[in-house]
Every structure is written in structure tokens, then in C-alpha cells.
Amino acid sequence: MSVPLRDRPGGRLSPRTADALVACVVLAVVALWTLVSGLYASEPALRTVLGWALVLIGCGALYFRRRRPVAVAVVTLLACVVYYPLSAQDGPLMIAFALALYTTAAEGRFAAAVALAAVTLLAVGLGEIRQQPGHRQIDDTSLAMLAGWLISLVAVGRAQRTRLAYLHEIEQRALAAEREQEARARQSATEERLRIARELHDILGHSVSLINVQSGAALHRLSKNPAPEAGLATAAEALEAVKSTSKDALRELRATLGVLRRADEATPTSPASGLALLGDLAERARSAGLDVRTNVTGTPVPLPPPVDLAAYRIVQESLTNVTRHAGARTVRITLDWDADPDATSAASDDSVAPDTATRTRAGTRVLRLRIADDGGGAPEGGPAGSGIRGMAERARALGGELTARNTDAGFLVDARLPLTTPTAPPATTAPTTPAPEGDPR
Incomplete structure (x- = not known):
């Protein structure tokens, strides 16, 4: 150089x-x-x-x-x-x-x-x-010494030049390594921020939506039943549902914010969210007036915590979308533990970006989640909401896939998650711009 x-x-x-x-x-x-x-x-x-x-x-x-x-x-x-x-x-x-x-x-x-x-x-x-x-x-001796001095001057100058070039190269490499380390740190911070934002979106969006629906239903019944006894019973029922939902939301919120705690603070001891709490999730949705039906096929196996949490969040966000946007009455949740790992589903509409429909790794057992409702579905050709993008990112980060599309009967979220955590998860894609406020799902 x-x-x-x-x-x-x-x-x-x-x-x-x-x-x-x-x-x-x-x-x-x-x-x-x-x-x-x-x-x-x-x-x-x-x-x-x-x-x-x-x-x-x-x-x-x-x-x-x-x-x-x-x-x-x-x-x-x-x-x-x-x-x-x-x-x-x-x-x-x-x-x-x-x-x-x-x-x-x-x-x-x-x-x-x-x-x-x-x-x-x-x-x-x-x-x-x-x-x-x-x-x-x-004389001849002095002439030989002069030749030696001239050669030495040129050689020393050349050596100094080489030394400076070497030091400059080391400095440039150190600067490049520092810039790369800073870029990696920024990327890690961005990925962690997006992960926490996705967790908070799923937790608060689901719980607040249920609380809103339950409160609205209680107010509606109170307006139809002015009798004090009936109104008191309706209010008590609604408050019980709101209390249960808010309690679960606080539990999950504390667990999520635990990653931000200092090293000397106690960590949450409550169980992490997973498919084991699927019954409670369905019960809360039922309290909002949905008819939630759960169907399990195959033999359940223990899931790694990241996969278990992702499956739970996908079901939770799907129920949130149904509560807020679909106007559905019935939701069917299907868990297939023996799904074909080589089967892939292509996105048939624009509700999910094309790169979402990725293929799960060949030979890897997958858990297939299907959440189908009988609501109105999303507008054809409309932009995908942040909730669907968040679910797709969760599945893609684990080496799985997720599609969301309208059907003849309503709307369907279809996810395939590997039963083992991949050793080298796919690179996280650049965060997409959130959908404008008011976009469905």
C-alpha cells in the first residue's frame, strides 16, 4: 500500500x-x-x-x-x-x-x-x-565505503517506507474491525429492540383487544337491561373477565421486560408463555364472545422454548386479529404434530410478502398450526398489517414459514414450525415499515 x-x-x-x-x-x-x-x-x-x-x-x-x-x-x-x-x-x-x-x-x-x-x-x-x-x-577504500553508504541510505529509506505501509495497513484493518464491530452491535441492538417490540405488540394487543371487547359487551348489555340486579350481574361478569385478562397481560409483560432488568435484580418466576397455556388463551377469547374450538392431531412432543413461545404468540396474535377486525363468531385452532415437513404452502394473495413462503428444511419434523375463522377476512390486495408481519418473522427466524390468506369460509393463518431450534437461523430480513394505522390485521 x-x-x-x-x-x-x-x-x-x-x-x-x-x-x-x-x-x-x-x-x-x-x-x-x-x-x-x-x-x-x-x-x-x-x-x-x-x-x-x-x-x-x-x-x-x-x-x-x-x-x-x-x-x-x-x-x-x-x-x-x-x-x-x-x-x-x-x-x-x-x-x-x-x-x-x-x-x-x-x-x-x-x-x-x-x-x-x-x-x-x-x-x-x-x-x-x-x-x-x-x-x-x-582512494579505492574510500570509494568502496562511499558505495556502501549510498546503498545503505537507499536500503534504509526503502525499509522505512515498508514499515510505514505496514503500520498504515494495520491501522486501516483496526479501523475496519472497529466499524464492523459497531455495525454488529447496532444490528444486535436493532434485532433485540424489534424482538421486544414484537413481544409487547402481541401481549398488549391481545389483552387490550379482549378488554375492549369485554367492556363494550358489558356496556351493551347494561343498556339493554336497566334493572339494577341484572346490571350488577352483568357488570360483575365483565369486571371478572377484565381482571383475568389484565392479570395475564401483566404476567406476560413482566416476563418480557425481564430481559431488560439489571443483573442484580430478581428475574420473574412465573412460567413462560407456551402451548401449555393454550387453554387459558382460548378461554379468554371465549369470554370475548368467540366460539373457540381446539383440535390436536398427532403426538405432542416437548418444544424448545423459542419454538413453544412462537407457536403461542402466533395463536395469540391470530385471536387478537379475529377479535379486532374479523367480526367472526367461530375460530378453529388446529395443531398437527405429524405434519409433512416437505409440504409448502404458497402465499395466494398479498397479505404476506412473497419471501414469507419459505420452505422448511428437508427432513425436519414440523408442527403445523392452523387458525381459521368465519369472519369477513382481509381486503384483497390490501397491505399486510404489522401483526401478520410479526407472525411471519417469528416463523422465519426459526426456519419455518407462515402464510395468511382469505378463504371461502373466512380467513386462515397457516404456520409450520420446526420441532427443533435451527443451529444457524436464517438471517433476519430488514424491518419493514409498519402498516398505516387502521389497516386490518
């Missing part, structure tokens, strides 16, 4: 300030060395002025070393090529070229750095070969 040296998160100084400071330090070292050398060597004033100008150019160019690394390396090299044959003071201007060569390699211009190092070595070697015997400035 390409990572510019200047992008490295580092100290308190900005990159340009650091470059200016480096240029000033190198200039100070070269100038001090040149002044000391000038005490022992004399030269014409013009050469001295030209030498100092080359020193200023070579050291000043280092300010741009990370923005224009190759150009700065070329400028410092040319300054050295002119400076050393011209000046008798021989200041360490080579430091500027060495630093520029290192920066070129560290900034990712590896080929240019190798080329400049090779040109420098060849130029020095050719210059020494053309010297007369006994007049060489650099």
Missing part, C-alpha cells in the same frame, strides 16, 4: 515545520564546518561567495524534500558536483545529498533513488580515474 512519509501520524510539529527545522540544522552543521575549514584554507573571494551560495541552495532545498523528493535530490547532487571542485574549504555539503537520497527512497521513489546513487558513484569513480597519479582525492 502506498503511504507517503508525510502522512505518518507523528509528533507535535507539522511536516513543513519539521522540514524547515531539518534544513536549518543541516545548514548550521555545514556552515560551522565550512567556517572552521576556512581558517586553514584560503581561496579567492569569488569562489568563497559561490561556495556559500551552493551551500545555501543545497541545504535550503531540503525544505521541499518530502513534496518534491526527486527534484531535491537532483538539486543537492548538482550542488555537490559544482561545490567540491570549486571550493577549497570542502564543507560537508554531502550531508544534504545523503538526506535527500534517503527521503527519495522513503517516499516511494525507489527507482529514482537507485538511479541517483548509481550516477553519483559512477561520477565520483570517473572523476578519480581521470586524475593524475598521486593527485586522487578518494
